[in-house]
Amino acid sequence: MHYFTIPPPPELKxxxxxxxxxxxxLGEGTPSYIYRSVADACTELVFHYRSSFNxxxxxDEQSPSLSGIQFQTTQYRRFIxxxxxxxxxxxxxxxxxxxFFNIRSNQTSNQAFDFDTFLNRSGVELEEQIMxxxxxxxxAEILSSFLIARLHKDxxxxxxxxxxxxxxxHGDRYQSVVELADTYNLSVRQFDRKFKEYAGFNPKTYMRLVRLQAALKQYNSNKSLTQIALECGYYDQSHFIHDVKAFTGYHPGFYFSGKAEGTEYRNV
Structure with missing residues (x-):
């Protein structure tokens, strides 16, 4: 398995x-591969340029999964x-x-669309160019040009x-929504409403998603589950177990064991 990242140009950072x-x-003895996408605080544009998934x-009933956009989500999904x-x-x-899309993030949470449905003709053309x-x-150059052009619109x-x-x-200094609201000189109620428009979820839920991703990044750290939970800001082990199970479908003991679906790329 080969996984790597490419940085965006400065104007898109x-x-x-x-x-x-x-x-x-896929080799002999491995007739299929199952990938599990977990809950995530960010949005992804996904292009299948070689074969496809269901x-x-x-x-375990299957339906075609096309290239498209998966918005920030509290749900996990499975593909084969x-x-x-x-x-x-x-x-x-x-x-x-x-x-990019002139739509508030809280109108897209937990939704996924193929490019034809979401972007119409421009989405179809983009997918063809990527393919x-x-x-x-x-x-990366093609998609960067596409996204930069969309930034120029009102x-x-x-x-x-x-x-x-x-x-x-990117920060770990905020432990509560009250602290966040104070930083931006807003009441908790005002901050909650405005933040949700751009994050997709209220601050409390969003901080849970970010905390989860921070924990999952410790996949190969050789730290104990207790260490991971404490370092990532969980109040106790039960909160850690609850969130990992809710957002990945697995008990953390199994997820971090190396046997869970969709974790292979973390070993690359």
């Missing part, structure tokens, strides 16, 4: 965290393929959704809330 690539060759529902694959993606801040690109660095903009979202993602 406030909006795009990074581009990513995941490629895998989504598995609770009864029987072919070697290549995926190119963009990992973007949810606060960038209003800038035909010579390599993944060219794909749209919803609140720089203060966009900064607040990035601050929560």
């Amino acid at each position: 406030p909006y795009v965290r990074f581009y990513w690539v995941l490629e895998h060759e 989504e598995l529902n609770g009864k 393929t029987t072919e070697s694959f290549g995926i190119f993606g963009a990992y973007i801040y949810p606060s960038a959704v209003p800038y 035909l690109a010579a390599d993944n660095f060219k794909r 749209g919803l903009k609140d720089e203060r809330m966009a900064i607040a979202v990035r601050d929560v993602i």
Whole structure:
């Protein structure tokens, strides 16, 4: 399995965290591969440029999963393929959704669309260009040009809330919504409403998602689950277990064991 990231150009850094690539060759004895996407505080644009996946529902029934956009989500999903694959993606801040697509983030949470449905003709053309690109660095150039062009359009903009979202993602100094609201000189009620428009979820839920992602980054740290829970800001072990189970579908003991679906790329 091959996984790597590509940084966005400077003008997109406030909006795009990074581009990513995941490629895998299925060999003898491995007729299929199942990937589990977990709850995430960010939005992803996903392009299948080599083969495709089907989504598995609770009864393991399959439905086609096309290239498209998965907005910030509190849910996990499962996908299966029987072919070697290549995926190119963009990992973007949810606060960038209003800038790129002129829609508030809280109107998109827990939703996913194929590019044709969400972006109409421009989405179809973008997908074709990504599919035909010579390599993944060219794909990053194509998508960067597309996103930069969309920034030039008039749209919803609140720089203060966009900064607040990035601050929560990259900082670890805030332990409560009250602290966050005070930092931005707003009442808790005002901050809650404005933050949700650009993060997709209220601050409390969003901080839980960010805390989860911080914990999952400790996958290969050789730290105990108790250490991970404490370092990532969980009040106690029970809160840690509850969130990991709710957002990944697994008990943390199993998720961090190396046996869980969709964790293989973390070993690369």
